[in-house]
Amino acid sequence: MKIIRDKNTVEFISNLNCSINNETDEVKKLELYSEIIRKRLLDIVYSSKNGHIGGSLSSVEIETVLYFKIMNISPENKNDSNRDRFILSKGHSVEAYYAILEQAGFIDRKTVDTYGSFNSLLAGHPTKKVPGVELNSGALGHGLSYGIGLALAAKMDNKNYTSYVLMGDGEQGEGSIYEAAMSAGHYKLDNLVAIIDRNTLQISGKTENVMSLEPLRERWEAFGWEVFDVEGNDIKSLIDTFESLDKKNSKPKMLIAHTTKGCGISFMEKVAKWHHGIPNDEQYNEAIEEINDRIKSMCQ
Ligand SMILES: Cc1ncc(C[n+]2csc(CCOP(=O)(O)OP(=O)(O)O)c2C)c(N)n1
Structure with missing residues (x-):
């Protein structure tokens, strides 16, 4: 288990009498981490008056499990x-x-804390200037091709890393994805793990109304991928699935992660306008209270 490093978070947790060194229940610990991430991203959006909160909230557990449990990646x-x-x-x-x-x-x-201010290192979409970021992204439909390039390079260079790509379900409307899907199957990239954040909403409404995706599983299987359905806001389901992947079976992996857009802030859940909504003072306080209540109950 990797330890959350941020000093304020460590102090915050210890004030709650919640020992982060306790190794007894890893799932609970990652659930707690997710809530801390959730609270932090809410702060970032609220104070910068900028951002895409709905799809950030739906992806919290996926990224928490990848960064704090599954992936071999750290600042070192x-x-x-x-x-x-x-x-x-x-x-x-x-x-x-x-x-x-x-x-x-x-x-x-x-x-x-500088996010959203003039000259901040942190733009409204990821850039490689930021330590840890592998690709400038934000124009939807490009990440999978890049992840495939990385996976192919690992095979050619005899490296044993895994390439993970997180996509949106609305993003599945981009045509470039299907060229990538075909090539990953062709090159048998079993060291490639793609994840679709299947929160069923995109910017302007339900994916099935804007550009229908179903049968999503069968479509990816037809391209030669091994497909898994996973509860994408459930830490245990994510860990179990990521850990079960066979990286030597010649098949690229697709996790269809069933998530809730706006997950963890009740009034934002499943509401399309929170794709890029900014909470006002009252809404912010309500959201913080909801997250804090969960954190406190986890720490009892
Ligand atoms: C090529 C491209 N077209 C349009 C957009 C504008 N855009 C930003 S987010 C978004 C919707 C994405 O929906 P989804 O992939 O489901 O994301 P999530 O619901 O997980 O936030 C769109 C169309 C974009 N970023 N890139």
Whole structure:
């Protein structure tokens, strides 16, 4: 288990009498981490009056499990050619990503606090200027091709890292994804793990109304991928699935992560306008209270 490093978070947890050194229940600990990430990304959006909160909230558990349990990546090995790679193809969900990179120690709290201000290192979509970020992203439909390139390079160079790509379900409307899907099957990239944040909403409404995706599983299987359905806001379901993957079976992996857009803030859940809504003071306080209540009950 990797430890959350941020000093304020450590103090915050110890004030709650919640020992982060307790190794007894890893799932509970990652659930707690997710809530801390959730709270931090809410702060980032609220104070900058900027961002895409709905899809950030739906992706929190996926990124928490990847960064704090599954991936071989840390600030110490971020330039090592054998590190695992993470590509946030749905780059608009950057607030969750910045909160994760902060908690994992790639960027510091002061830098994250500059988000949304003039000359900040942190733009509204990921850029490679930010330590830990592998790809400039945000124009949807590009991350999978890049992740495939990384996976192919690992095969050619005899490296054993895994390439992870997180996409949106609305993003599945981009045609470039299907060229990538075909090539990953063709090159038998079993070291490639793609994840679709299947929150069923995109910017303007339900994915099934804007550009229908079903039968999503069968479509990916037809391209030669091994497909898994996973509860994408459930830490245990994510860990079990990521840990079960056979990286030697010649098949690229697709996790369809069933999530809730706006997950964890009740009034934002499943409401399309929270794709890029900014909470007002009252809404912010209500959201913080809801998250704090969960954190307190987890720590009892
Ligand atoms: C090529 C491209 N077209 C349009 C956009 C504008 N855009 C930003 S987010 C978004 C919707 C994405 O929906 P989804 O992938 O489901 O993301 P999530 O619901 O997880 O936030 C769109 C169309 C974009 N970023 N890139």
